[in-house]
Amino acid sequence: MYSWYKRNQIAATPWLFLIPALIMFAMYVIYPILQSFNLSLYKWDGLGDAEYVGLANYEKLLLRDRAFEISMWNNAKWLAFYLLAIPGGLFIALFLNQTVRGIRLYKSLFFFPFVISQIVVGLVFTWFYDPTFGLFNAIIGVVGLGPVNVLGDPQLATYGIIAAGLWPQTAYCMILYLTGLNAVDPEQIEAARLDGAKGMRMLWHVILPQLRPATFIAFVVTIIGALRSFDLISIMTNGGPFGSTRVLSFYMFEKSLSEYGFKMGYGAAIAVVLFLLMLIFIGYFLWRMYQDEKGGH
Amino acid sequence: MxxxxxxxxxxxxxxxxxxxxxxxxxxxxxxxxxxxxxxxxxxxxxxxxxxxxxxxxxxxxANYGQVFTSSMPRYILNSFMITIPTVIGAVALSAMAGFALGVYRFRGNLILFFLFIAGNFVPFQILMIPVRDLTLDMGLYNTKTGLVLFHVAFQTGFCTLFMRNFIRALPFDLIEAARVEGIAEWRIFWFVVLPLMKPALAALAVLIFTFIWNDYFWAVVLTQGEAAQPVTAGITSFNAQFRAMYHLMSAGSIIAALPPVAMFFLMQKHFIAGLTLGAVK
Known part of the structure; x- marks a missing residue:
């Protein structure tokens, strides 16, 4: 045994090193994805026997479920508006990219919201929006507006939650851009300045192309963040009012572990839809990374 | 500039x-x-x-004192007991996997690497039902161990991506030189590569600490009650107990948020290096 290992060391070592990670990953990530696909073809309350129903779950989901439709729309809203974190983060990064005294502390404090858990962010914003004592209504009250019960209004609630989510996400994008701005080639900037470029033109033609790696990562983490949104919804509105703030991930959770009986198969079907939606983006991200790999080696 | x-x-x-x-x-x-x-x-x-x-x-x-006489300290202790083993486990597994994927050329290397990345991008809610069942079957539902095992497995994806890229950027000559000396491969990992990886280990440790501390979804899926729940889930029961007592709920939230904040301010450089994936240096 030992002498075999000695002879085949180079070939065997990587697998020995990979085994623990692979086992854990297969058991808790890869296999469950397949199981979700399988389970979505069954009707199951989580206790008794599962009953095979074919595509019935999907049929009901896609054709006859109003709540699913609302969740899909809300996911679309999350995707669209959450991306505002990228220009927002860039804007703050440009504002803070100076070398005055104490700027390091300012940068850290601007980044602060990202470090706090989304649960606390959710609580903070729930109180911020509160119609009786919230800061939000105190502010719009100054100009004679309100009071508005943001989270109690089915039309507004989702936007209110997305705004809360944008707070930490913008901070994240800001730090990505600050790091990126640090690495921008000063010679190119000087050369462009000599050519008379400045302001927006400089930003667009010289700076942004060099920030592309940062933009890519900001894009990846923001899309993933948008599709994973759950905590804020759970804490701020718990899906309400009247189910108007549900997204796919929340709806799936609600269906699978609802207090009115577990609908595991139906929940799995929702999960599969969410996964397929995500697959479009994952495919694109992986393709981009694969291109980099090929270029790099 | x-x-x-x-x-x-x-x-x-x-x-x-x-x-x-x-x-x-x-x-x-x-x-x-x-x-x-x-x-x-x-x-x-x-x-x-x-x-x-x-x-x-x-x-x-008075306010913060009252938070400390509630069940809050218990939840915070749970959070530490979940977060710290997860950090150690995920960093250890991914250092090994990253070493394997970063140093060796073998068939399937790139496929495995992309499998880890892809798994890390998955909206983890889709794993909920099978992982909950698995945890129930193993008798680990409502235990800290059950939560730790899942977190280690899931974070391994992201960590392996990070470690592998970091190892790729190390000077390969060092490893070659060690091989010429006839040093065993595992010794190369332990004595040559690992010491060079300290910045990556630190960055990941800080980052994973924050991620896991702030997790809420898995805490409510895999645990319930004071015995195992971390502070993110515990704060909702805390708030239910002190309903409409905003001074106490505010103090509780601040306490719950504090450890990752302290971690961030102490280890800022590593934290940011981790967040930017080492891709924008």
């Missing part, structure tokens, strides 16, 4: 910029500052409708 350094601008512009900074910061953190102010108010202020004036008395010690 872009935008043009403000030192080169006129004195007026410089002063405007420096007075704007604290102003903008207060605006940015306003929701949080509001909660911090709530947390030192007496209960009477809320009944009297004094939300935004000066607190009628400063109740810092």
């Amino acid at each position: 872009f935008p043009a350094p403000i030192e080169k601008a006129s004195r007026g512009a410089r002063i405007t910029y420096q007075t704007m900074l604290p102003f903008v910061l207060v605006l940015w953190l306003a929701p949080l500052i509001a909660v911090a102010l709530f947390s030192v108010r007496p209960a009477a202020d809320f009944t009297a409708g004094n939300y935004w004036g000066l607190p009628s008395s400063w109740e810092f010690i």
Whole structure:
């Protein structure tokens, strides 16, 4: 045994090193994805026997479920508006990219919201929006507006939650851009300045192309963040009012572990839809990374 | 540097910029500052409708003291007992996997690497039902161990991506030289590669600490009750207990948020290196 290992060391070592990670990953990530696909073809309350129903779950989901439709729309809203974190983060990064005294502390404090858990962010914003004592209504009250019960209004609630989510996400994008701005080639900037470029033109033609790696990562983490949104919804509105703030991930959770009986198969079907939606983006991200790999080696 | 350094601008512009900074910061953190102010108010202020004036008395010690006599310390302890083993497990597994994928050429290397990345991008909610079942079957439902095992497995994806890229950037000559000396492969990992990976280990440790501390979804899926739940889930029961007592709920939230914040300020450099995936240096 030992002498075999000695002879085949180079070939065997990587697998020995990979085994623990692979086992854990297969058991808790890869296999469950397949199981979700399988389970979505069954009707199951989580206790008794599962009953095979074919595509019935999907049929009901896609054709006859109003709540699913609302969740899909809300996911679309999350995707669209959450991306505002990228220009927002860039804007703050440009504002803070100076070398005055104490700027390091300012940068850290601007980044602060990202470090706090989304649960606390959710609580903070729930109180911020509160119609009786919230800061939000105190502010719009100054100009004679309100009071508005943001989270109690089915039309507004989702936007209110997305705004809360944008707070930490913008901070994240800001730090990505600050790091990126640090690495921008000063010679190119000087050369462009000599050519008379400045302001927006400089930003667009010289700076942004060099920030592309940062933009890519900001894009990846923001899309993933948008599709994973759950905590804020759970804490701020718990899906309400009247189910108007549900997204796919929340709806799936609600269906699978609802207090009115577990609908595991139906929940799995929702999960599969969410996964397929995500697959479009994952495919694109992986393709981009694969291109980099090929270029790099 | 872009935008043009403000030192080169006129004195007026410089002063405007420096007075704007604290102003903008207060605006940015306003929701949080509001909660911090709530947390030192007496209960009477809320009944009297004094939300935004000066607190009628400063109740810092009373409010925070009450948080510490509730079940909050228990939840915080749980959070530590979940977070620390996860950090160690995920960093250890991914250092090994990253070493394997970063140093060796073998068939399937790139496929495995992309499998880890892809798994890391998955919206983890889709794993919920099978992982909950698996945890129940293993008898680990409502235990810290069950939560730790899942977190280790899931974080391994992201960590392996990070470690592998970091190892790729190390000088390969060092490993070659060690091989020529006839040093065993596992010794190369332990004595050559691992010491060079210290910055990556630190970055991941800080980052994973924050991620896991802040996890809420898995905490509610895999645990319930005081025995195992971390503080993110515990805060909802805390809030239910102190319903409408905003001074206590505010103080509780601040306590719950504190450890990752402390971690961030202590290990800022590593934290940011981790966040930017090492891709933008």
